[in-house]
Amino acid sequence: MSARRPAFATSPSNPSLGEIQTEPQRKPDMPYAPAIRVEAPGDLLFLSGATPSPLYHKHPHVFSEHNHPVRIEDQTRLVMENIKSILDHQGLTWTDVVKVTKYLTDMRDMDGMVMVLAEYFGSWTPASTTVCVNQLSTPGARVELDMIAVYPKN
Numbered sequence: 001m002s003a004r005r006p007a008f009a010t011s012p013s014n015p016s017l018g019e020i021q022t023e024p025q026r027k028p029d030m031p032y033a034p035a036i037r038v039e040a041p042g043d044l045l046f047l048s049g050a051t052p053s054p055l056y057h058k059h060p061h062v063f064s065e066h067n068h069p070v071r072i073e074d075q076t077r078l079v080m081e082n083i084k085s086i087l088d089h090q091g092l093t094w095t096d097v098v099k100v101t102k103y104l105t106d107m108r109d110m111d112g113m114v115m116v117l118a119e120y121f122g123s124w125t126p127a128s129t130t131v132c133v134n135q136l137s138t139p140g141a142r143v144e145l146d147m148i149a150v151y152p153k154n
Contacts, residue, residue: 007037011095011124014152016042019125031114032128036098043151047086049103051141052078055085066138072109075143076116083147084120092149095124099148102130106142113143 007018008027020035021027052075057065068075087093100117104110110130126147136144 008033009123013093013095014150016040016153017096017098017150031118031125032100033125034127036127038098038150040153042153045086045090045092045149045151047083047147047149049101049144049146050079050082051136051138051144052076053138053141055082061138063139066140068138068140068142070140072112072142073116075141076113076145077119079143079145080116080120083145087149090149090151092151094121096149096152097121097124097126097147098150100126100128101146102128103133103136103144104130104142105133105136107132109142 008021008024009019011017011019016039018037018039019033020037021030022034052068053066069078084094087096102113104113107130136142
């Protein structure tokens with residue numbers, strides 16, 4: 001069995017999380033990590049998909065609660081603020097997030113979305129998957145994000 005290589009970078013808020021970069025010189029070209037290592041058992045937080053809609057809204061939907069801005073950057077900021085409210089509630093930060101799944105209704109929105117994600121994540125780049133879908137849960141929503149975070153060991 002071969003020895004595990006050291007992580008390229010460690011989360012500043014959670015030393016159990018290591019960013020894996022197999023080609024470190026290419027890091028500036030990547031808005032995500034190819035892999036994230038979670039060392040030792042730790043508690044996980046699975047965040048449901050968040051859209052630009054208010055986190056708490058009526059079901060069945062009342063469309064007046066889902067009046068989204070048009071720009072992908074503005075929609076992405078609303079999504080990230082919804083997610084931030086959960087992370088804050090649990091005492092976690094963006095650097096505790098290990099996986100992001102991004103759903104877009106138009107792949108041409110990728111660059112605008114990634115730009116906003118970088119405003120929140122800074123230099124931390126969780127593992128990531130992007131999927132283009134036909135439609136999201138409410139008319140006008142162009143982006144939905146779900147995430148997995150790891151609680152630091154005490």
